Amino acid sequence: MDYLELLLKGLVVLFPIAFCWMLITYKWSFRKIEKEPMKVLVTGPSVSDFQLCSVQMGYAILPMIARGVMLGPDHSVTLHLFDNIEQADEALNGIKMELTDAAFPLLKGVIATMDIVEACKDINIVVMLGGFPRKEASALGKHAVADCKVLVVANPANTNALILKEFAPSIPEKNITCLTRLDHNRALSQIAERLKVYVTDVKNVIIWGNHSSTQYLDVNHATVTTPNGERPIKELDTDDHWLKNEFINTVQQCGAAIIKARKASSALSAASAACDHMRDWVLGTPKGTWVSMGVYSDGSYGIPKDIIYSFPVKCQKGKWSNVKGLKIDDFSRAKMDATAKDIIDEKEVAHSCLN
Amino acid sequence: MDYLELLLKGLVVLFPIAFCWMLITYKWSFRKIEKEPMKVLVTGPSVSDFQLCSVQMGYAILPMIARGVMLGPDHSVTLHLFDNIEQADEALNGIKMELTDAAFPLLKGVIATMDIVEACKDINIVVMLGGFPRKEASALGKHAVADCKVLVVANPANTNALILKEFAPSIPEKNITCLTRLDHNRALSQIAERLKVYVTDVKNVIIWGNHSSTQYLDVNHATVTTPNGERPIKELDTDDHWLKNEFINTVQQCGAAIIKARKASSALSAASAACDHMRDWVLGTPKGTWVSMGVYSDGSYGIPKDIIYSFPVKCQKGKWSNVKGLKIDDFSRAKMDATAKDIIDEKEVAHSCLN
Incomplete structure (x- = not known):
């Protein structure tokens, strides 16, 4: 009996608090719908x-x-x-x-x-x-x-x-x-297919550099969610030759393969990637996950400033920021510099056309 | 002091209840994601x-x-x-x-x-x-x-x-x-445009009959949400001539107008309507709202059995049911019978081709 009374009294005290809270959240959710x-x-x-x-x-x-x-x-x-x-x-x-x-x-x-x-x-x-x-x-x-x-x-x-x-x-x-998210998404789905997992289990690939054939697809930091937790792809797929050659080529050639099959360029997947890019930018990336975006270089990772270069980024509250402190090996370094050079060459050609 | 103690004791009692509830809902939301x-x-x-x-x-x-x-x-x-x-x-x-x-x-x-x-x-x-x-x-x-x-x-x-x-x-x-949902959606958007309201404020139009030029677009039961509550369209738009002529024609001719402009048929809007049709069927229609679906006639509203005819339906738990008891005036009656006849004629032609 004592506990029942206690419960009732507790409810009497908590009810007004809960009610106020509901009112506040209701008003908030109502305002959300009313957004411009x-x-x-x-x-x-x-x-x-x-x-x-x-x-x-x-x-x-x-x-x-x-x-x-x-x-x-x-x-x-x-x-x-x-x-x-x-x-x-x-x-x-x-x-x-x-x-x-x-x-x-x-x-x-x-x-x-x-x-x-x-x-x-x-x-x-x-x-x-x-x-x-x-x-x-x-x-x-x-x-x-x-x-x-x-x-x-x-x-x-x-x-x-x-x-x-x-x-x-x-x-x-x-x-x-x-946009380099289409290449990013293609890399995720190629890995998922090879490792026979769902694409949602793969994350943190990186597209470095130009959206062209010189782009560098880096899986050194990518992970797969397994029943034993998150594990680096390099541990699961020890075929370094595949990762450094066929894999990179397949992702680079996806566009051409689709044109051959459909007699038209990728549209659906590019449109979807553009939505992914903008949604993550506006609404934020999930915790512990980054995505690839072509952004203005601030000199991170020794990439020249004043070019638009694809980096791994995290987004929060409508702003993106570079993922810092990733270890870059020699193979990656050379590829990252090569695609930077490609962008600088393109920029010079464009400027000479404009002048 | 007494109230603070009461509050604390109340929390002690309510905490285990809230915790159990959270566990149950968490498990439920987890199961949702695991659906086949x-x-x-x-x-x-x-x-x-x-x-x-x-x-x-x-x-x-x-x-x-x-x-x-x-x-x-x-x-x-x-x-x-x-x-x-x-x-x-x-x-x-x-x-x-x-x-x-x-x-x-x-x-x-x-x-x-x-x-x-x-x-x-x-x-x-x-x-x-x-x-x-x-x-x-x-x-x-x-x-x-x-x-x-x-x-x-x-x-x-x-x-x-x-x-x-x-x-x-x-x-x-x-x-x-x-599918007659594309015609249904077109009717909603035509009304919204004419009355200068959002399309989400308009509901309960009806497409009766065949997905062809004989379909009958019925707004006798349609309503618009206004600052003064829900009001019948017939009250807001007294131009009966428009509703019975231009409006019906515009919706019927939408498809042709799009082919003229795009040099291709409606695809995006038809695809979207197909999703709407299936989503409402599987997940249910909102309370107080019906949609138009071509379904097997059970003889409702005096429509012949054994044909697929577009009716107003409500959906719940993956099942649709006819909206019953709507008043049908003479103008509607004639139009509804004419489109039923059109379907029966089509059926006979189809059967003669198959045999």
Whole structure:
């Protein structure tokens, strides 16, 4: 009886506390739903020649964004679609109609336009599938919000991102990135396939450098979750020759193999990787996990400054930071320097074209 | 002092209870992640002629399924891709490579095959983008799980679904449905656009009958959420002429307008609608909301039995049921009967072709 009384009295005291807490969290969750829609600009999504990579990619990425794959299921979005190629008008409009027809609950509006100022107005997130010449870059710098996040997918991605940075100096350099997540994801899935595990069990591969054939795929720090805990891949797969040759080649050649099979470039997987890149950047990477992103080099790991180079990064609260202190062996060092040199060469070619 | 003591004692009593509860819910959430992957078969996703509707639709729907848009974010899937058209082999393989490259956490495997028995083995969910002749229907009946859910998208969808039912008699008739959700979603978004509200504020339109130009779009029971609560659309939009003419025509002509603009059929919006259809069927419709599904008629609302007809339905625990007792006026009655007649005519043509 004594305990029953105690329990009842305890409830009397705790109830108001619990009630207040519920009220606070309820209000908070309510506010979450009320968040302003994020404005997401996708460039080059529409042209009706199906051979162009960006078309199919645009078509694949737009429903993912509208479904919350990129920014999470509780964040509504307004999509801005921009194209500057002749005759894009009608195609853009067709995509807009389809997006509207789909009645996506998170999609609060679609602006399809060939006017760069309208496209860039108050933009929070940019995904560049199409190229973005000087005039467009400068419009973005002028009209997007101050902490606008940019992801360049259009090839040559690293160099395109660098040029964008130069022509949009008002955008913080930390906010301009390029996509190497597709290569990162391919590496995860190749390892999962070889070791007969799920892809979710593999983590912390690294794509260093350029999104080109010189990129260096590094598995020295990658791990696999096994029934006996996390173990380095190098312990599980002792075939060093495979890791240093066939594996790297397979990931590098994935794109070409898909073009051969589909008679079109990877679009679905690239679109999905772009969503992964942006989601991790905005919402954070899981604890103990890093991802590969092409970012502005601060000189980490002896990589030259002033280039966009793919590094292992962790993200938290909408900001990425370099993973520090990884041990680099001689094999890796040579590969990392070679891909840096490739980026510097590309940069010089691009500058000579621009001048 | 007395209250502090009471609070502490109360905590001593409540702590073990809360702890047990946490343990139970933790175990439950852990079990949720451990669920067996659902096996989802998509037919006709691959052929490399881009003019074919099902190709682009397949390409649009596969990442949605792999991302959990169709079955929820805590349910892993194995995708089966089937095509029976010559030369589909390489294209199927290209799609499989891309799905693997994307490293979708929920995707536990991809089987791309031209062998119908392998394709249908232990299947839980079927989305038919491509036609499905007799032989395939009978393989599905033999090799899928007993409560396999089927969604027919390939046109003529209602009649294709009926024929599938006849050649796969082991599948319960309640488990064979066809897609009218795209028309349903289009109606919601057209109303939202006209009334300048978000599409999430509009609900309970009805698509009656055939997925063809005779379908009847009924807004007599539809409502809009306003600051003053839920109100019938008929109260907010008194232009009866618009609702009975332009509106119905616009929704019917959406498909043609998109083909004109995109030089290709709706794919993204159809894929999204197919996910909506299946998700609501498997996970349930929200309280007070119904959706349109082409289902086997039980004679409700005076519609002939033995046809697949689009009705308003509610879903709960993986089962759909007709919404009962809606008032039908004379205008609606005539339209509903006309589209039923259209389905019966189609059925007779199909049967005469099969014999």
